[in-house]
Amino acid sequence: MSPPSGATTTFLLIEHRREIADLNERIRNRRLQVLSLYGTPIVVVLTLLVWAGLKIFIWLSSDTPTAINAIFFSVAVLLAVAAGAQFYAEFTATVWKDAETPVRELRLELSLADERHILEARRHTPPPTDRQASYKERLPQELVRLRIESRHYRRMHLMMQWLLFVSSAAISAVTAWYDPPQPAKGVLIGLGFTITVITAAAGYFKPRERAFNLQQTADSIEQHATALELGISPYNASEEKQNLELFATTVEGMRAEQRMREQQLDQPQQGQQQVI
Missing domain, CATH: 1.20.120 (Four Helix Bundle (Hemerythrin (Met), subunit A))
Incomplete structure (x- = not known):
């Protein structure tokens, strides 16, 4: 026995809402992925520049303290490893769900999902x-x-x-x-x-x-x-x-x-x- 038309409409509208919520979550995650993917190498370069600047402007005529060198070296290595892991996840692995997917493409999918939801709701508008x-x-x-x-x-x-x-x-x-x-x-x-x-x-x-x-x-x-x-x-x-x-x-x-x-x-x- 097939379900009532009202139940079918409710199920379809719920599925559309789930799809929209999933796309919103994917867009947020993808923005963070892109930000970290391209932001981490920039932070690595800035860390090295700050390290070099401290050496030039403060400790030019003397040795940089060991603690300062250890801190900057550890931070640079950690960020470099994180950048390498992110590039590996983006271009060679399948860890990220939307790897190599532009955010604008996900936005287009979200717009289409919204349009499908609106059309479905219009076709089955309750009293x-x-x-x-x-x-x-x-x-x-x-x-x-x-x-x-x-x-x-x-x-x-x-x-x-x-x-x-x-x-x-x-x-x-x-x-x-x-x-x-x-x-x-x-x-x-x-x-x-x-x-x-x-x-x-x-x-x-x-x-x-x-x-x-x-x-x-x-x-x-x-x-x-x-x-x-x-x-x-x-x-x-x-x-x-x-x-x-x-x-x-x-x-x-x-x-x-x-x-x-x-x-x-x-x-x-x-x-x-x-x-x-």
Whole structure:
């Protein structure tokens, strides 16, 4: 007995998604392979040049310390061996899956896979009710993403604030300890530079505001998802279709508002005032 058409369509769409995910992974791996393949010999040459430069500019009239020679020699040999192994894997062995395959060819395969996925989805588009129900089932992943990003910006904000606190306190402590402050002038310059950079970065990236907006959007979406699950207002209509349609419309409005707030944070202060 053949499987239902719906099951066959779902299986085909899942296979297309797997193919797209595999191609994305292959593209990332191939980029790293190409970078290491051509970057490692360059690093070997730079290591030898630095070694020679130290000899010429520092130890021209004397012998280079044994420890320096041992370090540079070990690094150069290690990098040379790594470069040889990479060239062997690229041109003579079958260790790498996409050896001698240009990245643009993999991108072309990815574009074709995306096109096949879109055409297959268009030929078997489910009714709006099914798509809205599927949309509701995908929301937990969106909530997780929003909360992860919110925690990331919250931690960034806390780290910046603690660096500001420590640097500000250290400037006062170092200034009070050294009188006059000439012995600690370098420390004071470094601390002042740190405070300036962190203050400018906090004002530009606004991690606290981003964390608040993301957390607020996640909480609002979760509140509406709970209301839909419990069948309470505003999702207490007699027909499930109306509730799903209202839910999808509301959540998409929240996501659009979140994107607008992100765009406002990315703009300069004058641009934000014009948008608002």
